[in-house]
Amino acid sequence: MLMDGNRTQDLRRMYTLFSRVNALESLRQALSSYIRKTGQGIVMDEEKDKDMVFSLLEFKVSLDKIWEDSFSKNDVFCNTIKEAFEHLINLRQNRPAELIAKFLDEKLRAGNKGTSEEELEGTLDKVLVLFRFIQGKDVFEAFYKKDLAKRLLLGKSASIDAEKSMISKLKTECGSQFTNKLEGMFKDIELSKEINESFKQSSQARTKLPSGIEMSVHVLTTGYWPTYPPMDVCLPHELNVYQDIFKEFYLSKYSGRRLMWQNSLGHCVLKAEFPKGKKELAVSLFQVGCVLCSCMVAILSMMFSSHSNHVNGQYVIQTVVLMLFNDAQKLSFQDIKDATSIEDKELRRTLQSLACGKIRVLQKIPKGREVDDNDSFMFNDGFTAPLYRIKVNAIQLKETVEENASTTERVFQDRQYQVDAAIVRIMKTRKVLSHTLLITELFQQLKFPIKPVDLKKRIESLIDREYLERDKSNPQIYNYLA
Amino acid sequence: MPRTASKKGPANSSSSSAVDLFRSASGKAATKELERIDQLYYSYANNLSGMIDPEGIESLCSDLKVDHTDVRILMLAWKMQAEKQGYFTLEEWRKGLKALRADTIIKLKKALPELEKEVRRPSNYVEFYSYAFRYCLTEEKQKSIDIESICELLELVLGLQFRPQVDLFVQYLRTQIDYKVINMDQWMGFYRFCQEISFPDFSNYDAELAWPLILDNFVEWVRSKQT
Numbered sequence: 001m002l003m004d005g006n007r008t009q010d011l012r013r014m015y016t017l018f019s020r021v022n023a024l025e026s027l028r029q030a031l032s033s034y035i036r037k038t039g040q041g042i043v044m045d046e047e048k049d050k051d052m053v054f055s056l057l058e059f060k061v062s063l064d065k066i067w068e069d070s071f072s073k074n075d076v077f078c079n080t081i082k083e084a085f086e087h088l089i090n091l092r093q094n095r096p097a098e099l100i101a102k103f104l105d106e107k108l109r110a111g112n113k114g115t116s117e118e119e120l121e122g123t124l125d126k127v128l129v130l131f132r133f134i135q136g137k138d139v140f141e142a143f144y145k146k147d148l149a150k151r152l153l154l155g156k157s158a159s160i161d162a163e164k165s166m167i168s169k170l171k172t173e174c175g176s177q178f179t180n181k182l183e184g185m186f187k188d189i190e191l192s193k194e195i196n197e198s199f200k201q202s203s204q205a206r207t208k209l210p211s212g213i214e215m216s217v218h219v220l221t222t223g224y225w226p227t228y229p230p231m232d233v234c235l236p237h238e239l240n241v242y243q244d245i246f247k248e249f250y251l252s253k254y255s256g257r258r259l260m261w262q263n264s265l266g267h268c269v270l271k272a273e274f275p276k277g278k279k280e281l282a283v284s285l286f287q288v289g290c291v292l293c294s295c296m297v298a299i300l301s302m303m304f305s306s307h308s309n310h311v312n313g314q315y316v317i318q319t320v321v322l323m324l325f326n327d328a329q330k331l332s333f334q335d336i337k338d339a340t341s342i343e344d345k346e347l348r349r350t351l352q353s354l355a356c357g358k359i360r361v362l363q364k365i366p367k368g369r370e371v372d373d374n375d376s377f378m379f380n381d382g383f384t385a386p387l388y389r390i391k392v393n394a395i396q397l398k399e400t401v402e403e404n405a406s407t408t409e410r411v412f413q414d415r416q417y418q419v420d421a422a423i424v425r426i427m428k429t430r431k432v433l434s435h436t437l438l439i440t441e442l443f444q445q446l447k448f449p450i451k452p453v454d455l456k457k458r459i460e461s462l463i464d465r466e467y468l469e470r471d472k473s474n475p476q477i478y479n480y481l482a
Numbered sequence: 483m484p485r486t487a488s489k490k491g492p493a494n495s496s497s498s499s500a501v502d503l504f505r506s507a508s509g510k511a512a513t514k515e516l517e518r519i520d521q522l523y524y525s526y527a528n529n530l531s532g533m534i535d536p537e538g539i540e541s542l543c544s545d546l547k548v549d550h551t552d553v554r555i556l557m558l559a560w561k562m563q564a565e566k567q568g569y570f571t572l573e574e575w576r577k578g579l580k581a582l583r584a585d586t587i588i589k590l591k592k593a594l595p596e597l598e599k600e601v602r603r604p605s606n607y608v609e610f611y612s613y614a615f616r617y618c619l620t621e622e623k624q625k626s627i628d629i630e631s632i633c634e635l636l637e638l639v640l641g642l643q644f645r646p647q648v649d650l651f652v653q654y655l656r657t658q659i660d661y662k663v664i665n666m667d668q669w670m671g672f673y674r675f676c677q678e679i680s681f682p683d684f685s686n687y688d689a690e691l692a693w694p695l696i697l698d699n700f701v702e703w704v705r706s707k708q709t
Binding site for chain 2: 434435436439452453456457460463464470475476477478
């Protein structure tokens with residue numbers, strides 16, 4: 001009522017009045033339930049997920065203002081606000097953490113014109129306050145890491161300074177263990193720049209790489225970066241050659257390392273000669289496999305991933321598909337599938353991006369939005385576009401709902417391992433422990449929210465796997481089985 | 483004080499011949515008994531495998547005038563410590579029948595009520611109950627039993643003693659979808675449950691204790707049905 005209307009003067013009068021008659025406690029309680037109720041409305045409304053973080057930020061700002069203006073910065077009231085916020089933000093498992101990570105991703109990504117550095121800093125700080133209330137911080141970490149990786153690899157960060165500022169804020173908040181891997185990612189990017197410089201100067205590049213081909217590689221360390229599912233694809237011969245040239249160079253500098261190409265995030269700029277004009281197409285590596293009669297692969301961004309030391313990922317899919325059309329005018333879906341070995345769903349997405357969207361580098365026969373088994377594809381002779389350089393790789397940045405679900409799944413799976421490890425660790429030390437004491441210890445040790453039911457499940461699983469047993473004489477007690 | 487006869491002690495020379503006589507007499511009797519037990523075995527055993535197989539057991543049951551699904555057959559298997567469901571080996575047969583002092587079908591039939599009494603003694607029953615579960619594990623690395631078989635086993639083994647609990651639990655097992663199999667821990671848990679928890683109110687049941695989760699869910703299910 002008064003709160004919703006932001007009637008600070010009235011609230012102030014109320015506060016002063018109540019404090020005179022020693023009734024502040026009831027005011028405080030009313031405040032608490034108001035915050036919880038309103039907050040719950042924001043957090044639990046699934047349809048308004050897109051705006052959740054923004055609404056929460058605004059809500060917090062208005063609360064803080066009222067605290068200042070009407071409640072005389074009362075300490076107890078300050079705590080009440082904090083407690084209520086912590087309660088409401090954790091009402092819904094994981095989603096707020098995921099949305100906060102996404103919100104940050106949007107803010108840190110390039111294209112946010114009009115936001116000054118100060119404004120951005122201010123927003124980051126406010127978001128951090130929300131983050132502090134989240135109990136399942138590992139969910140946030142998983143999403144933040146994924147999005148950061150994409151921003152870094154695709155060069156989409158608005159400002160590296162802002163990125164680093166965010167990391168140091170997280171570090172202050174959660175300790176260095178939380179941010180170690182994130183910092184490692186930055187180091188890899190910087191190191192890759194140096195490596196690329198030397199590569200350009202190297203003998204391998206100068207003698208073996210055909211002129212007109214520019215190649216840059218991100219070399220990543222496994223363990224710092226998210227794991228990318230291996231994408232099977234048959235690269236056109238030329239691309240394989242270029243990859244080998246780089247590999248030779250790299251291993252000559254850093255022997256004893258294993259490199260693995262990760263083709264899922266590579267992107268290229270292809271110079272294409274269409275009858276109606278030359279164009280540069282920015283495509284994913286998978287798209288490259290398909291097009292171009294007289295194409296020159298102008299710039300290849302590829303990534304190496306090494307087993308013991310380095311990891312990387314790049315999308316090569318569009319490139320691969322496009323390059324097939326170097327040697328053929330018309331290809332059926334099955335032909336393309338056989339030649340590239342790209343996984344079915346992925347291939348359909350790629351072909352859609354090349355033939356069914358706004359930019360149609362290929363023609364699909366018959367026309368339509370969906371890619372069916374019997375479709376064929378042709379190089380689009382009649383292709384025109386106003387700009388010289390065209391982006392055809394919109395797919396890469398968008399995440400599927402499946403990807404997000406699987407990220408959350410992985411966090412849960414990881415939590416399960418942590419619970420198991422904690423139980424074994426505790427039982428190994430104590431040898432014999434009662435059920436209730438074990439549960440208490442687990443709640444103390446585990447840093448993420450978990451229900452007693454889930455703990456029971458893991459205990460039973462460990463009994464089944466013979467790590468522990470119930471005591472024969474007292475079933476409330478567990479014995480450690482060495 | 484009468485001198486207690488000790489098996490291991492040296493035979494007293496004065497009564498040695500009596501002991502020997504007794505021994506040889508009982509020895510002969512014992513051998514005869516063993517022979518008859520073996521003969522009985524071979525009358526039911528399969529010629530090829532040398533074991534009593536399900537067919538043999540069926541015929542044994544009809545001779546005993548007991549249904550082959552009767553719990554007393556399971557008790558007999560327990561007495562024999564039979565390992566494989568549906569089969570008796572010579573060793574197992576000998577062990578069981580010797581303990582029951584039965585070397586003919588008639589004696590075996592007469593021994594059944596005693597056997598049942600013995601099994602149902604509280605100190606033995608928990609062992610029998612756990613044996614019943616193990617007996618149903620047919621595959622080598624198998625650790626759990628499917629729901630339907632568990633329902634039948636519960637009926638067989640606890641139906642007499644804890645009819646209402648079994649009925650309710652079986653109903654729960656057949657309606658729920660979380661569990662497709664039951665393991666030994668859950669099986670034993672249910673027996674403890676029947677013994678300790680007041681029925682039908684479950685008033686002394688505490689889900690925060692170490693009861694297997696399936697029982698927590700069972701109690702919740704019953705309670706939600708009651709409201």
